[in-house]
Structures are given as structure tokens and as C-alpha cells.
Amino acid sequence: MPSAARVVHEQIPLRIHGVNLKVASVRRGGVDAPVVFLHGFGTSKEDYLDVLQRHEFAGRPFLAYDAPGSGATECAGLGEVDLPFLAETARAMLDRAGIGRFHVVGHLTGALTALLLAHKEPGRVLSFVNIKGVLAPEDCVLSREALNHRDPGDFLFKLAERSRETPCYGGGLYASNLPNKVQRGAVPTLFRSMVELADHGNLLQKFLSLPCPKMYLYGEQCAGLSYLPILDANGVELAEIPHSGQLPLYSNPVATWRQIAEFHARQLIPSARRW
Template sequence: MPSMPAPIPLQTFPSDGVSIAYFDVGDGEPILCIHGFASTAHINWVYPGWVETLTKAGRRVIALDNRGHGASEKLYEPAAYHTRIMAEDARRLLDHLGLDRADVLGYSMGARITAFLAQRHPDRVRSAVLGGLGIHLVEGVGLPETIADALLAPSLEEITDPQGRMFRAFANQTRADRNALAACIRGSRNEMTAEEAGEIQCPTLVAVGTKDKIAGPPAPLAALIPRGEALDIPDRDHMPAVGDKIFKAGVVGFLGRRP
């Protein structure tokens, strides 16, 4: 069994007064990675081998802990987690690092943030990868708000909802701040209209597991985005798709093809 990659030291910067943790490794063209709900930069990108894959492909890899997650500041008002606000955290990290543009790779909630960033700041996003998020970007909001109830339940044993139980167990395992995560799920379930998705002008890869019931299928979303393309990740549900080798190969190939 391969050993777990070593943690990467984190730095912090202020994003409109909120402390955001991030790491910055490798050389080459920059790619900003934005993790999913209840995850962290390490859980989403280091441990499944993404940092190794991308640095070997000649990339500079930057990843942040979203507000309320990991080593970033915890906030407890749902309004603090609107997707537009979280997209500004990502944009300010590019500012902090002096980067005019970057490719952006997001997974699940991170893909939603990526889409909002690309739509609102088209000059900053060279290309976008929306992993674990298909047509539910515009039709439904992916994860249900009942996850917040599961996160705040007195114990795991009392939770009967399968998705809620999964995320509560994950939060317990990672020792996350469950109150902050509950506020996040309540504040970040924001849809984008089909017209707004059509304003995403950069090359965009939409990659979803074929067994993923959370994301919605990738092809209908890719069809809304002028330079969108879809990638099916075979036989993968939402969480197992994160580190899939076909997903990684698809992203590396996509980055190599884009202008």
C-alpha cells in the first residue's frame, strides 16, 4: 500500500478581513484548486495525488482551505458563505500572489465557486474544471440543507439520512468545526442561471462520476457553456470520483489542449 503524501506547510492571507489558509508548490503555469464541502486543500488535493499529478505535469499548484474549513477562519453566519463571497476569496488569493490569471480546478462546492469566479471575473480564469458538479449548478443546488441538521445532531447514531450520516462521519473523522460547516451548507447552496452559465467564456471541462447522484449529469451543463466539454468518470459516485485516474488524465489532457 502506498504511503500517504506528507502534509504541505500552509500560509495565510487576509481576504476582506477573513484569514484564509493556502499552499503554493511547484513551478510552471499556475492552477488554483478549490476543494469541496467539508473537505480541505490537503484532503481534496494532496492525499488523492492531485498535487503530485499536476506538479509532474509541470504545474504550479495553489490550493486554499475555503472559509470555515481546515486552517481557515471559522464563521457562523450562513450569509458569510454565499458562493459569490467564496469566489472573491479565491480571486483575492490570486491578487495576493500577484497572479493575473490561472487555470482553476474545483470539486463539488469548489466547482460551484469556480463557476462563479469564471463568470464574474473572466479575465482571471484561463480555463476551468468543474469536477463533481454537472447540471445541478443551474438546476438544483446539489447537497441538501438537511446535512446541516446532521452536522448539528447530538450523535452520529441519531442520524437516519444516508447523505447526512456520511458527511457527519466525515466531519467527525477530520475533526472539523461542525457549526461552521452547518452555516456553510446553509449559505452556499446558490444556483447560477442558465444565462449566467452561458457567460463563462473560458474553456471549461465538466467532469462527473457516472454514479454521482449529487452533481447531476455533465453534458447538459457543458452544452450551456460556449467552450464547455463533458467528461464521464466511469462507475464512480460523488466522493470516490475525486481521486480517479480517468479524472486526473482528463484534466491533464484538457490543460494541455486549451489555448
Template sequence: MSKQEEFIRSCVPLSIAGVDLRVAALHRDGDKAPIVFLHGFGSTKEDYADVVRYAAFNGHPFLAYDAPGCGETTCADLSRISIPFLVKTALAMLEHFGIQRFHLVGHSMGGLTSLLLAHQHPDRVLSFVDIEGNIAPEDCFLSRQIHDYPQDDAERFFEDFIERTRHAPAYASALYAASLRHKVRAGAVRGIFESMVELSDHGELMDKFLSLPFPRMFMYGEQNTSLSYLAYIQSQGVHLAEIRNCGHFPMYSNPTAMWERIAHLQRFCATG
């Protein structure tokens, strides 16, 4: 494999709203439209490193990074992290790498961050693959646990959350739970979860999603076909991508299907 096709690891120093960060990133250059990946809660930039293994993405620059409070990124004040804080981080990372217009892919927490980013800057986004990102109150099956299982001790809440997740009856739940304490700082959990719930309940996310003026795909696992809004968003022009043998985590349960559907939307953008 040529050097051009591989990725580079970087650590980017930033100050977001007065909070110092060192953001760990993977990226590569290319001559086609860039792809920006935002990972979900409990995941990391490496969820998307395999973009370099799929010929459909040859020539596309990409950027994936660990959100504040996650992975290898360091944050001087974990209590300041929220979804709006993550949107500001995304904008700063785009500026650092000189990315103007791009395809956007976001999963779960990263899908919600992506939605707000795209809503604020719709002229910069070429397409959006929303992998079970929050667009309705029913999507808070993980984040709403911050209210359903109240606990003042951040470490205790996180330990209990991990155990509940480990035994959840869904594809990849145990695999996901096994690495949570290595990928997320407990002090970041409350701010992320509370802001996700607040935005899902009161942020008019569905309206924001459906108003986006570029091709959109909503990707979901076959275990989540009960989501009440699927037929509605399809009737509004959203591409649906159901991933077989999968729950909330296509990058763990069926990554080949995930990559194929992401490539499908980008081919649609190139020819549509």
C-alpha cells in the same frame, strides 16, 4: 523527487468583510500557467496535493487552500461564511500569491465558488474543470438537507448529516463521512448550505456557466449520469468527463482518472 516538484505549506492572514482569517494553503512555483484548486464541502486542500505526483503538471505552479470553516483554516466568525464570502476569499488568496491568469478546478462547493469567480473575472481564467459543482437546482443533494431536515442546533444537524451521508448508497460516502467532523466546523454549515441552495435555485448558474468564454469541462461520476442537463451542456460546447466507479467524489473513488481528465483539458488549451 526534486524540491521544485514538492509543495510548500503556508498560513495566510486575511481580513474578509471585517472577518479575520488564517488561511492554510499548499502551493508551489513554476514557469507554466498556474492551477488553482477549490475543494468541496467536507474536503480540504489535500485533495489536490497529488498534483505534484503527475508528470503532466510538471512546471505548473499551483494553489490549493482550506476554505473558511474547513480544514486548518481558522475564521473568527463562522456565521459569516457563505458562497459569496468564499469567492471574496478566493480573490484575496489570488492577490496574495500574485496569480493573475490561471486554470481553475473546483469540486462541489468549490465548483460553485469557482463558477462565480470565473463569471466575475472571465479574463483571468484559462480553463475551468467543474467537478460536480452546482449549476442547477438538482445539484443540491447535500446542501438542500439544511431545509429537508430542519434543525436549530448546528451540532445536532451536522451529526445527523454525517450519519445520513455515511449510509448513502454511493461510492466513497462512508469514507467521506468518516472525516467530516474533523474537516468542517459545524457553525459554518448553515451559511454554506443555505447560500448554495439559494444560488442553485435563483442564481442563474446554468446561464453563467454556459456564457464563460474559455474551455470548460464538467466532470461527474458514473453514478450521476442521470443529471438532466448533461447532453444539453455538451451541445453547448462543454467537455464532459464521466469517471468510472465513482459517485460525487472522484478524488476518493478514482483519482487517477480525475487527474488524467484534468490534464486532458489543459492539453486541449495548449493546442486548441
């Protein structure tokens, strides 16, 4: 493996559920337990690359990649991309990188991907930072609305055009990036899967039952989520980011990275294996 100081960008060939992928990834090796970053719908691995500038993460091994249907990752079957497909891709990427146990940071659908993976293999996850991940039906307002249209992808992109002046923090930047970061053919299947899991997947209980330390991080515009008191009462650390909404890494990255770094520093969990 490369040294801790060397950052490697590469395309990883995988075959998931009979679909060929070339996964665009970035990683750094090292001897500590790595941090695995999973981006959300409409964003990409680059959202996390400020990890290279953060002194708290100096030398820490990490892995980030563009999920199938997103960014620079090539996918031969976009219609097959649902949340279980993304979770299986994550497992394959971890195995390919030789990662056994790891800390995970996931945003939106990336957090849901991490939750599905952690629920099946809870012993691998050392800690979980969930950035406004899907845990309940209330988290799927937009995806549910999109599925009521003949072409959910077309609806989504037209909505993004109209949302450049959104009152939500980071919304304009998100909307402008959407056409370059989302592959339209993946939208319907992914949204159907997300809504189904939010409605019937018992996601909140799955998250609460994970044995690792957990943080739920969200912007102040999301402070009305109904399940926040339940998370708090069950030992999940809550981190509300000021001047932010669903996209704290866009609107308040300094506070977001500080919360993630401080949470990691409190864990003091030794690495279980070398990367």
C-alpha cells in the same frame, strides 16, 4: 517566489468582509500559468495533493487552500461564511500569491466559488474543470433538507454517522472525514447561500457564458443530471468517471487525474504572466 520544485505550506492572514482569517494553503511557484484547486464542502486542500505525484503536472505551479469553515483554516466569524465570502477569499488568495490568469479546478462548492469569481472576472480564467459543481436546484437536495432542521450542522453530522454504509462511491470515506474537515458554525449560512444561488442565481447560464474552455466532470452515479445534455450541446466537454459518484477523487482518482491532465494538455494556452 520559490523555485518550481519547492512546495510551500503556509498560513496566510487575510481580512474578508471584516472577518479575520488564517488560510492554510499549499503552493508551488513556476513560470507557467498556475492551476488553482478549490475543494468542496466536506473535503480539503489535501484532496488535490496527488498533483505532486502526477508526471503530467511536474513543475507546474499551483495553489490549493482550505476554504474558510474547512480544514485547518482559522476563521473568526464562521457565521459570515457564504458563497460570496468564499469567492472574495479566493480573489484575495490569488492577489496575495501574485496570480493574474490561471486554470481552475473546483469540486462541489469549490466549483461554485470558482464560478462566482469567473463570472465577475472572466478574463482571468484560462480553463475551468468543474467537478460535480452546483449548477441547478437538483444539486442541493441534502443542503435543502438540512435547512429544514433547527441545527443544520447537527443534522449533517448525524446524517454522516448514518451514511457510513452509503451505496454511493466514496460515501463512507467522506462521512468519516466530515467532522475533521467541516467547522460546524459555517454550515447554516453556507447552505442557505448555496440553495439561494442554485434556485435563483442562473448558475447554468453563468457557466455556459464563460469564454474559457470548460469541462464538467462527474461520476457515473451522477449520469442522470438533467442539465448534462445542455452542457454538451453548448460546447462543454463532459467527462464521466466510472466507478464513481460525487467524489471521483476518492473513488477513482487515477481516471479523474487523467481526465484533468488530458483536458489541460489540449488547451495549449500560454502563460499570460509569471507567478
